[in-house]
Amino acid sequence: MQAIQIGVVMGSSSDWDTMQHAVAILQQFGIAFEAQVVSAHRMPDDMFRYAENAAPRGLKAIIAGAGGAAHLPGMIAAKTTVPVLGVPVASRHLQGVDSLHSIVQMPKGVPVATFAIGQAGAANAALFAVALLANEDPALRTRLEAFRTEQTAAARAMTLPVNA
Numbered sequence: 001m002q003a004i005q006i007g008v009v010m011g012s013s014s015d016w017d018t019m020q021h022a023v024a025i026l027q028q029f030g031i032a033f034e035a036q037v038v039s040a041h042r043m044p045d046d047m048f049r050y051a052e053n054a055a056p057r058g059l060k061a062i063i064a065g066a067g068g069a070a071h072l073p074g075m076i077a078a079k080t081t082v083p084v085l086g087v088p089v090a091s092r093h094l095q096g097v098d099s100l101h102s103i104v105q106m107p108k109g110v111p112v113a114t115f116a117i118g119q120a121g122a123a124n125a126a127l128f129a130v131a132l133l134a135n136e137d138p139a140l141r142t143r144l145e146a147f148r149t150e151q152t153a154a155a156r157a158m159t160l161p162v163n164a
């Protein structure tokens, strides 16, 4: 069995609607991943353990999604040097601006790569993880390039009602 390369964590199962878009990309590229709920607020000891074990377990990156007071990505980053890719999940009252600011405004010295709010951010975090892995995996880079080529073709094929 292939060793797990990417960890996907989220603060609540209610984040799945967003974070499933990261998982779908990892599946599409055949990346060995794990996905689970880990909350800095509700299960701090588990969160610390997850972060501390990330490097010894060989994880290459952690995609962490959370909403509201979204401390999960930053707190994981505080406990590991494995790259953390943060996904702000849209919150009910502030539409995810709170999540974005919580994740992006890290103090100097503890970086979290922060993506857009919502499902596009989740998908892009996964694509970024694929790009990181592709640095060491030429076959994966070829698949990533093919993905981009298909995307370009789809964009070129777009039509507008005014031109129909």
Ligand SMILES: Nc1c(C(=O)O)ncn1[C@@H]1O[C@H](COP(=O)(O)O)[C@@H](O)[C@H]1O
Pocket (backbone or CB within 6 Å): 010, 011, 012, 013, 014, 015, 038, 039, 040, 041, 042, 065, 066, 067, 068, 069, 070, 071, 072, 073, 089
């Ligand atoms: N931001 C965090 C953390 C954390 O950062 O540790 N743990 C849960 N949450 C967030 O709380 C929101 C509401 O969670 P519930 O739907 O379970 O009440 C979710 O978006 C989750 O990411």
